[in-house]
Amino acid sequence: MNHKIIVFVKQVPDTKNVTGQAMKPDGTINRAALPAIFNPEDLNALELALELKDRYQATVTVAAMGLPAAAAILRDSLCRGADEAVLLTDRALGGSDTLATSFALSRLAKTIGGYDLILCGRQAIDGDTAQVGPQIAEKLNLPQISYVQEVQDYTEKSIRAKRAIEGGYEILEAPLPVLMTVVDANEPRPQNAHRILKFRKAKTPSEVVAACGGDAAAAAPEIEKLRSRGLLIRELGAKDAVPEDEFGRLGLAGSPTKVKQIMSVVLTAGEFKKIEPTADGVSALVHELIEDHTLG
Template sequence: MKIIVCLKQVPNTNEVKIDSKTGTMIREGVPSIINPDDKNALEAALQLKEEKGASITLLTMGPPQADYALREALAMGADRAILLTDRAFAGADTWATSYTLAQAVKKIGQFDIIFCGRQAIDGDTAQVGPELAEHLDIPQVTYVKKILAVEKDKVVVERALEDGYEVVEAQLPVLLTAVKELNTPRYPSAYGIVAAFDEKEVETWTAETIGGNPEKLGLKGSPTQVKRSFAPKAKEAGVIIKGTAKEAVQVLRQELLAKHVL
């Protein structure tokens, strides 16, 4: 079995700040991490590797420093890592990003499952995984919370819904997007860390490597444009109402009337 896991290195959102003058994210000095949902996707792939002897190829698009995220994933147990990095990829929206990833997947060749995280914490669009499946013309199942069976030609999974779940069967090859309820990602072993940074290689692929239409890459291939970014205003501090239940209800009612809620 051959598995591809798409990862993204993202800023730690607890540290993100917005430049009030330019409206852009301040990235300098902000630590980067592997997108949390992508770690769940990787853990699912690693469990299948242990159960079925699968091989795992990591794939990410980003700046050269995304090499570190790939090496962390290699340390967890993946077999191969590919970094898509080129100025031609800069400014890509989800559509151009998914197109670029699809071109890379086609170059990688045969695969059975592509795992992606549900969404990235820096954009929260949840679009890249489904768009990648569309570019490749393969089935997709999003919001996977449990993998029930993986057979020679199909998978059976539980898909999370707002009010429950549904069981979905899909033919291979397939793309699955993972939610955090799927598993608990493992920590890299000491040996894995040493091997990932001293022995293993991260392949670097450029726009020329993957081919495709240059007009569909990066900013040129992005129909979406961000007009403005801003940090939401901090909410007012809450109010604790003391007294008996009857007294608290009366105070609450007066407050809601004053704010024209009632």
């Protein structure tokens, strides 16, 4: 049997490496200084899918929802070994919270179809919610296994996985189809040199149009050429994946949570007491802490 795996991936700002350079003088963050990257745990999910492809017969479809620029991580996925890439991009999806996002992605999964396994990274580093995976599972009426570290067996009917629990691990077995969220327990493979030669040229139709200065007619032959060579990244709008009577569940309209207020965490210049890194300086500090009963 040939398994079909969908991996949901997200392009995110690199929030993990916010250093002094990314801070503005007022202490707030300079978002423009943060590069857009492949969400780290989504790379772990892709790696798990590719390992399963190596061990069992499977095709791997990588799918993302996001801005047109998110095509970059889909190209990256193709260079690492994914068979097919799909981008869902539409202004109607802007402002989605996790509920609206999971709704759109559940419809995207249905549109892709034929899957017996869906993999997501545990969480994305821009929101750190870990909610979208379980919510997609519920919307598709699938069982879920969260925090997966490795897959031990993947048969025609079921999957057996090791996953993290507080203070240990569990081995769980679920019937297919199932959704699993993956933690950073594997080492994502780099892009493959041979695949790079081919797939670095992969593009979405809108990327081709943009490269032709917005001239759709001029882009058409190039799009056809990419399609015939298997280098066209499939691009869907909301109407291609979601029935029109469900549009109210997308974007801001489909999001129950509203942001009331945003405050930047201001990194003020420290007003700490400076202690000299000498025996005398350290000794005086220890003395002070013993005196005020912090120590001892």
